Amino acid sequence: QLQLQESGPGLVKPSETLSLTCTVSGGSISSSSYYWGWIRQPPGKGLEWIGSIYYSGSTYYNPSLKSRVTISVDTSKNQFSLKLSSVTAADTAVYYCARHLARNGGASDYWGQGTLVTVSS
Amino acid sequence: EIVLTQSPGTLSLSPGERATLSCRASQSVSSSYLAWYQQKPGQAPRLLIYGASSRATGIPDRFSGSGSGTDFTLTISRLEPEDFAVYYCQQYGSSSAFGQGTKVEIK
Numbered sequence: 001q002l003q004l005q006e007s008g009p010g011l012v013k014p015s016e017t018l019s020l021t022c023t024v025s026g027g028s029i030s031s032s033s034y035y036w037g038w039i040r041q042p043p044g045k046g047l048e049w050i051g052s053i054y055y056s057g058s059t060y061y062n063p064s065l066k067s068r069v070t071i072s073v074d075t076s077k078n079q080f081s082l083k084l085s086s087v088t089a090a091d092t093a094v095y096y097c098a099r100h101l102a103r104n105g106g107a108s109d110y111w112g113q114g115t116l117v118t119v120s121s
Numbered sequence: 122e123i124v125l126t127q128s129p130g131t132l133s134l135s136p137g138e139r140a141t142l143s144c145r146a147s148q149s150v151s152s153s154y155l156a157w158y159q160q161k162p163g164q165a166p167r168l169l170i171y172g173a174s175s176r177a178t179g180i181p182d183r184f185s186g187s188g189s190g191t192d193f194t195l196t197i198s199r200l201e202p203e204d205f206a207v208y209y210c211q212q213y214g215s216s217s218a219f220g221q222g223t224k225v226e227i228k
Contacts, residue, residue: 105211
């Protein structure tokens, strides 16, 4: 059974960089059939796709966040990571990693449990 | 940028009833790249439908999706107690965007 697990700091200061890692177990991140990415949800609000990556390293980002987002993959560790720079309180959210059936974060069939990241001084 | 508008915002129904949820796009969604998710409090979303009408693995056949272009529908034929939740649509043909959600609550 495929499992995804987010890890990283739960508290980030304004203007700093948010960094999260997703560890995939029970399957290979190098599968040619899937993409891997990040989706977030501010408390009490809806979902927002952040970006996705293919095992080869090709990346696809939400245009509204593109200038601040970097997603990378480490196939040797079966992990992929998110960096979001210059964070503000508006970036406070539950961050999910997920497996996608399509490149634009589409049809996410496996999700991590989510991790709450709070931006505050 | 494609904007998705879901209606109604809240649907109050009883177990056993039929639920019809709407998702309207501001522009045509290419190749029916439209998905539906169910989310319960404190849980990650669960994929129900992708490609507008294909059920994801393990999803009961009481869930069905239809539509094309700019108008899409999720239908739950007979509501079970575990179906009361928030439902989101997502287009992934041009970048990606989610609707604001429809809450299905017990009447």
